[in-house]
Amino acid sequence: MNTTKTINLNSRPVGKPQLTDFEFTTTEIPELKDGELLLRTTYVSVDPYLRGRMSDAKSYIAPFELHKPIESGSIAEVLESKDSNFSKGDYVSGSLAWKETQVAKAKDLMKVDPDKAALSAYLGILGMTGLTAYIGLTEIGKPKKGETLLVSGAAGAVGSVVGQIGKILGLRVVGIAGTDEKVAMLKSEFGFDAGINYNTTKQMSEAIAKACPDGVDVYFDNVGGEISEAVLFNINKFSRTINCGAISVYNNKELPKSISVQPFLIKKSASMQGFVIFDYVDQHPAGIKQLTEWLATEKLTYTETIREGFENIPQAFMDLFDGKNKGKMVVKL
Template sequence: MKTIQLNSRPVGVPKLSDFKFVTEQQVQITDGEMLLKATHISVDPYLRGRMMEGKSYIEPFELNKAITSGMIAEVTESKLAGFSKGDFVSGMLEWKEVQVSKGEGLVKIDAKKAPLSSYLGVLGMTGLTAYFGLLEIGKPKAGETVVVSGAAGAVGSIVGQIAKIMGCRVVGIAGSDEKVEQLVSEFGFDAAINYNTAGSMAEAIAEACPDGVDVYFDNVGGEISDGVMMNLNRFARISVCGAISMYNATSVPMGPRVQPFLIKNSVLMQGFIIFNYVERWGEATPQLAKWLQEGKLKSTETIVEGFENTPQAFIDLFEGKNKGKMIVEV
């Protein structure tokens, strides 16, 4: 069976040479174990942080060890109570074609109720991140203006749709005219900005948000977020989900200091990780599923075929080659 390991810690944008493929002997399962065959692998920007050494909210990946992420797998053999051959499971697993598991942290999913890939997207960590980050920190109210950066990405596209469900005016920021068009025509955003052609972000946001910004869902940081800061309303809320514009920086970037903006407008700015809300996941998933079934939520995915293409799919995230959730179909 093939495994993808971290070969070296990336400097700047990750390269294929930072990963390596290792062939391992397939082991036999014993009582209390099951054999899993990978079907879908989630590649996410946050994995870049785990490739670096240093203290964070989660342990860094070890060199010469398998990388882990959210995955879907099929049970091909089981000696574990509660799991049978043919079941599908979702959870954090190693980048291996086949692996042994004791079922820890895994949940069974129903392939008949929704496509398997959706359990990594709108019905998985992606949807949960959008749900709690927007509703618990952003606390959008009907009639308010919500701005989403990285809006055509996996989390951002769902955030914008939930904000519309809440009755808000929603403005998305993305990196191409095609994505801007998709945000408006497919996801129902009220307006969208192409940051690659907009010129001054502060002016572009001011034009798209004539009544200012009440809620900002930040997936990117950097100059885009600097522009949003210039347009915040009094008592605005900023939910900091990601900072992909800085993940590959080799030095600490400098930008406007945020404190004056926060003080002047009494702004709340809070970072979060989805595991902060793990005890409440059970309340969010049914609501997301209901919105999906009602057609109020749409899920867009970029599917890359082949286990061997997993590292390249991850690298492609930093070039904006994904629309919605990036998933490798094994």
């Protein structure tokens, strides 16, 4: 029987994930059955939300099991097919285990076309990342032309797409990121109207007021924590906050504390809403169609950080929490 390199969850991270939380092992590849595909992984997506699945707290998806493979969005090449919809040489996307080679059910996978877009794009702008940006902004943010959109984690995978869609929809778009280089990129690459470097800004609340002279109507929040506290002082009447991520607190060992949001929400008749792309599965096809069209007509662009090598997947994941990625982080095998 053949075997494959595999990465398991070795221990549940306490605070920041460590390399020792991951277990490199070799597992057997089972026989291929009807309706299954033998796959060689080509790209693996690493995403902040995986941190949640590494804890055993109840969340919107089940936690990973200890000493079982971690899984995430991946692209793979079909080596062998026992399903009539797929042939050898096809590329597929789906949630796959962190294994070099594996058997998976065909029905859980989607064929992707390497001639229409780079394979890695199907993990980013044409995948969960792009959908999160598009559906989160439009469904929860309900932006109206001329309003001001503020994006935290703006240079990240989701944030950079949110900002661009904001511009397509006719909004003033301001982004918050962690280095001057990223802030410059927000404007030069993604068309943001203004950017704020939270690492070099002492008075975030005032900086936001300056960059958003008409206040904040829609806040697309990827980070939570202190940055989101500063935003509270700048929200407009009837503002909408999309709580998409809280990467700044995912590794906290204790429950993070912040300025109470309730008085601000009441003063401004404002809303905050948690957003998870998995709740909107019926809107994914229309979303992908729109994103593909914008990408083809060059209204959207994307940046990705590509790491190489199966063994570097855990480090790439850990680097997300230090902001070492620009745009979508993927690992090429």
